[in-house]
Amino acid sequence: MSIDTSFPSDPHPVGRPPRFVPQAKVIRLAVLAPNDPEHQFSLFKILPAIHLAARTIERSSSGNSSGPLSGWRIQIVNRDSKCSSIYGPLEAIDLYNSKSIDVFLGPVCEYVISPVAKYAGVWNIPLLTAAAQADGFTHKQPNYPLLTRMMGSYREVGAVMVQILARFDWRVVGMLFHNHDVGKGAGNSPCHFALAAVYSQLEKQGHKSIHKSFDETNSSVNFTQLLLHIGERSRIVVLCAAPRKIKDIMLAAQELNMVASGEYVFFNIELRNSNNVTLKPWYNKSETDEQNQRSKRAYEALLTVSARVPDTEQYRDFSDEVKRIAREEFNYTYDEDPVNPFVAAFHEAVLLYAIALNETLAAGGDVSNGTAITSRMWGRTFVGISGNVSMDENGDRNADYSLLDMDPITGIFQVVANCYGVSKQLVDVPGRRIHWAGDRNGPPPDTPPCGFDNTKCPDNTMPIYAIVTIVLSSVVVVLIVTSAFIYRHYKEEAEIASMTWKIAWNEVVLFSGDRTGRSSGGAAGGPSGSNLSTETTGNFPSDKQLFIQTANYKGMVVAVKAIPKSKVELNRPLLLELKRMKDVTHDHLVRFIGASVTAPHCCLLTEYCPRGSLEDILENDQIQLDAMFRRSLIHDITKAMAYIHSTEIRSHGNLKSSNCVVDSRFVLKVTDFGLHSLRVAADDDDANDDQNSYAYWKRKLWTAPELLRIERPPPEGTPKGDVYSFAIITHEILVRHGPFYLADNHLSPRGKVNQVNKPAFRPAIDDDLGDEEVVQMMKRCWVEDPNERPDFPVLKATIRRLNKDNESGNILDNLLSRMELYANNLEQLVEERTADYLEEKQRCEELLYQLLPKPVASQLIAGQSVLAETFDNVTIYFSDIVGFTALSAESAPLQVVDLLNDLYTCFDSIIENFDVYKVETIGDAYMVVSGLPVRNGNLHAREIARMSLRLLQAVGHFRIRHRPNDQLKLRIGLHSGPVVAGVVGLKMPRYCLFGDTVNTASRMESHGLALKIHVSPATKALLDSFGTFRLELRGDIEMKARKFLPNFRL
Missing domain, CATH: 3.30.70.1230 (Nucleotide cyclase, GGDEF domain)
Structure with missing residues (x-):
């Protein structure tokens, strides 16, 4: 056996003495492949397998006259095709002219195979190769009559994809693959030929597919844009490119959330079929663990289709022997994985040729009759190193392919199914399943529910004219709203500047003290029942009352409250607050009349309520309060406070029974709210009163514990603090023993306030108090945690529900009947009854006008x-x-x-x-x-x-x-x-x-x-x-x- 000089000579060449007689006939095998060790089918990789096949034939024929090719010796020559369509054919011609070549093994590059296979047909020399899988080589007459393809056609890959798509009911496929730039003159890439065959097979089955290509030698390729283009039309993407580019594509898909969403599935058509890029393609030892883990996650959405590697002891022994020959005789070292099935195909090509030649010679044929030899290689099955090898009638192998999926734990791609070339059926590997990305339990659909262009869903888009109309209408609305806002702003500014609240002092006529006849609680004024003794005396205060100053303003009686300031600064916040107070109108709030800000007559004027305060009513034992009366009073307070909390005033800050007053119509109203910047000066009790006085601590009995713990609480208080104050007032109404009543505990107001600072200290509740629902509502209002206290709208709804029997009735009549003996102004009662009469009379008149002209x-x-x-x-x-x-x-x-x-x-x-x-x-x-x-x-x-x-x-x-x-x-x-x-x-x-x-x-x-x-x-x-x-x-x-x-x- 002779070896080309580009490789070391075989120390034990096949056919050398003493095993072959000198007169033995010679079979010359010409191997055409690139000499580049990086190429998938280089001479370094395929020659050891070819030599091993020749030796196998030698062993079976040695000493056996009936063995295959007995008496023949095999001579192997090789040439470097450089994978060039120029040099490759020249090497073939040189081999043909210089030596009598009996068979070609190779070439392995499509653009070299095409001319050489044509020449071989003319020269009547058989040509066997593991390449030439492009669809153009399928039709062998008249150009490639002696071409035998040991790995079959790329159509086999298409058949595998058809089986996979049918398994998961997918019909829309996208393809993204490497192809040489047309301008470089390199022709189409193997990936182009492979996916062209896949595209043809899918098209025959009625599948829709789109494709985009890129040149992997171009460093400026934007995979993100390519994936967005493909992703807008397909969710099943078939890839074909070098392993490093597949990794770049999957990382780009991960950035686009195509992996984590689980909505996309990628298939890598692996043409090289080397295990180091098939079993763990995401791993790169030069990268950090974090980068490798990120790459591993990106590969969760990738499945790989590659030629099946037999998992048999025979194939592993074959791989070991090929590696040994390569290492010892050709100075080439394989990796640790089994030999590529494409390399094994050249081994089986030698065996197939030997079988066909032996049969031709037995039939009286000649080694130079390539046509006769080729016809015996086609349409047959023989036992190869990978098992039974089936060749169809067209001289193409029915190749087997595997579907691999990555185990998300180990990161290793494992075979989950095999598609056998003879049966064309996809067979699952027992005990293994596909792990779908995004933690899905099954495969995703190939199209969104509404389709990629929403054609599967009703078209709810509006016509252009409607959009234009809406846009124009929106613009008009925006202009109107903007104009309204501007108008409102200027109107508000004008109202602020107009100072409708301002009162000229010369229009106010003060009354003497006898004019009011009521305690200060009966107006918008200060505290009721003020204490003149100190806590150190141990004596309780008398029932002495302080009277509010009243005056006549434009024919009506008003309450006057002085502002102890020499000068009032009218800044914008104060002007805005005064305007808001002037605008407040509610049946249960004392009406703000205005303010005089001219020194030395700085004061606030409010509606005068002659019936006194709630504190006065509760302290008067002659006034009997039944359940309906009590609920009506509580309801009036909740109405007032719910309204205050809904306005920009937000909170009261000083809610107590003396600030709940009754007007001439026996309507309870809340006073002393708002204008906190002015009331701080008027009500600065910390500065005006002795902090050891009884009055000072009594005013704090309505203050919430969270505010007591603040050194200087906000004068406006808090909404939740108002709810606590409301609870204390409710307790006053129920027990009628003053604020914060304790049955057997004679603590002073200061002692009570100090105890309130300790959680869970509250007023006493008698068992025979009655009105259990109101008591439960009160308890919820004074809980320690402010967030657990109900809001006033909720309290208003609660008391309305409890008082529903009286809401529709005439509460005013009930109030009049209870307070009739104590009223000091019967004129008001007559006016109210007269108003009722006039209202009924008007109704009768309106009815009569409906009946008669x-x-x-x-x-x-x-x-x-x-x-x-x-x-x-x-x-x-x-x-x-x-x-x-x-x-x-x-x-x-x-x-x-x-x-x-x-x-x-x-x-x-x-x-x-x-x-x-x-x-x-x-x-x-x-x-x-x-x-x-x-x-x-x-x-x-x-x-x-x-x-x-x-x-x-x-x-x-x-x-x-x-x-x-x-x-x-x-x-x-x-x-x-x-x-x-x-x-x-x-x-x-x-x-x-x-x-x-x-x-x-x-x-x-x-x-x-x-x-x-x-x-x-x-x-x-x-x-x-x-x-x-x-x-x-x-x-x-x-x-x-x-x-x-x-x-x-x-």
């Missing part, structure tokens, strides 16, 4: 008798509904009522626009008159005529609810003449018309046609005088006593 009703209200009156000329309108009797018979009574109600409501809204009076409606009959009780000359005919036309028009658009397809047919008759009108009856008085004119008008209607207006000659004469009405003579109608009257149609 206003002039007639006014006479009755004035107590005058209404006498019957003759009117020389009026116009009467009569109408009814044609077929109403039949319609009523076919309808339910409620449907008839709804019909008439809808119709006459429509009519009533129309006649309000004319000088007419509706006399009555009886069933479907409708009677209207004009010219009485206030005469209007001859305009009555015109008013009735216009009204009739308007009613007829309205009937044309009227729809019957229960019979919307039926047309309501109105028949109208008009007549003018004298009538007598008067009020008939006392209990249910009616304004009635009498005279022949009424009968004639009724005849005009009853003898008329549907949807027509019939006019008598008298009415026609009046209408002609206006010159704006067109009337047509219809004929005569029969009146009483066989008289006939012309009938005109308006």
Whole structure:
């Protein structure tokens, strides 16, 4: 056996003495492959397998005359094709011319195989290769008649993808692969040929596919943009490129959330099939652990399709022997993984050729008859190193492929299924499954639910004109809102500048102390029941009351509260606060009248409440408070506080029973809220009162514990602090023993406040207190944690529910009955009752005006008798509904009522626009008159005529609810003449018309046609005088006593 000089000589060449006789015949095998060790099919890799095959044949023939090729020796020569379409064919020609070549093994590059395979056909030399898988080599006549493909066609890869797509019900596929730049003249890449065959197979099965290519030698390739383009059309992506580029693509997909989402699946068509890039392709020893783990996560969405590597002991022994020969005889070292199945294919090519040649020679053929030898290699099955090798009738191997998936724990790609070339079936590996990315339990769909272009979902997009309209409308709305905001801003600024709250002191007339007759709690003023003794004396204060200053301002009594400031700075925050206070209006809040800011008369003026404070009422034992009374008081407080908390004032800060006052109408109102910057000066108790005084500590009994623990709490307090104060007031109302009552504990106010600073110290609650629901509400309001206290809207709803029996009743009457003996101003009570009487009287008058004409009703209200009156000329309108009797018979009574109600409501809204009076409606009959009780000359005919036309028009658009397809047919008759009108009856008085004119008008209607207006000659004469009405003579109608009257149609 001879070896090319580019490799070391074989120390034990096949066919050398003494194993072959010198006269042995020679078979010359020419190997064409690149000499580059990095190439997947380099001479370094395939020659050891070819030599091993030759030795296997030698061993089977040695000493066995009946063995294959007995008496023949094999000579192997090789040439470096450089993977060049120029040098490769030249080497083949040189081999053919210089030596008698019997068979070609290789070439391994598509652009070298094409010319060499054509020459081999002309030279009648068989050519066997593991390459040439491009689809163009499938049709072998007339160009490639002696080409045998030991790894089959890329169509096998397409068949594998068809099986995978069918398994998971995928029909839309994207392809992203490497291809040489056309401008470089390198031709198409193997990936291009592989995916072209896959594309062809998918297209035959009706699959939709798109593809994009890139040149992996171009460092500026933007994989993100390519993936976005593919991802907009497919979620199943087939890749083919060098391993380092596959890694870049998967990292880009990870950045686009294509991996973690689990919505995308990637397939890598591995052409090289080397284990170091198949089993753990994400790993790079030069990268950090963090980078490798990131790459590993990116590969969770990747599946690999590659040629099947047999998992047999025989194949592992074969791999070890090939590696030994390569290392010892060709100075090339393989990695630790099994030999590539493409390399094994060259080993099996030698075996196949030997079998076919042996059969040809046995049949009397010759080694130079390549056609005969090739025909015996096609369409047969033989035992190769990888098992049974099946060659189809076209000389292509039915290759086996494997589907590999990465174990997310170990990071190793494992075979999960095999697709066998003979059966074309995808067979799962027992005990293994695919791990889908994104923690999915199954494969994702190949298209989104609505499709990539949303064609599977209803098109809810609006047309351009609608979008333009909306945009323009939005712009208009924005402009309007902006204008409104600007207007509101300027209006607010103008209101602030106008200072409507400002009061001129010369308009305030102060009263003497005897004028008020009430404690300070009865107005908007300071504390009630002030203490003059100190805590050190051990004595409790007397019931001495401090009286609020009152004054007359523009005819009304107001409460005056001084601001102890020599000068009030009117800055913007204060002006805004004064404006807001002026704008506050609520039934249960003391109204802010205004303020005087002119030194030395700086003061606040508020509504004066003469009935005193809630504290006064609770301290008065003569006033009995039942459950309804107590709940009404509590409800009034919640209404007031809920409103304060809903405004920009936000909180009260000083809520206590002395700041809850009762006005002249026995309405409880809350005072001393807002204007905290001014009230700090007026109510600075820390500065004005001795901190050891009884009064100082008593004022703090309503203060929430969280505020007591602050050295200088905010003057406006907090909303939750107000809720606590409300709870103390509620306790006052229930027990009526003053604030923070303790049954057997005689602690001073200071002691109570100090105990409140310690959690869980609260006023005493007697078991026989009653009103359990109110007690439970109170307890929730004084809990230690402010966040657990309810808000005032919730409290308002709660007390409304508890007091629902009294909400609809007249609480004022109950209040009056309880306080009637103690009221000092009976005039107010008379005024209230008078107001009720006037309100009821007004209701009666409004009802009378609905029943009778206003002039007639006014006479009755004035107590005058209404006498019957003759009117020389009026116009009467009569109408009814044609077929109403039949319609009523076919309808339910409620449907008839709804019909008439809808119709006459429509009519009533129309006649309000004319000088007419509706006399009555009886069933479907409708009677209207004009010219009485206030005469209007001859305009009555015109008013009735216009009204009739308007009613007829309205009937044309009227729809019957229960019979919307039926047309309501109105028949109208008009007549003018004298009538007598008067009020008939006392209990249910009616304004009635009498005279022949009424009968004639009724005849005009009853003898008329549907949807027509019939006019008598008298009415026609009046209408002609206006010159704006067109009337047509219809004929005569029969009146009483066989008289006939012309009938005109308006």
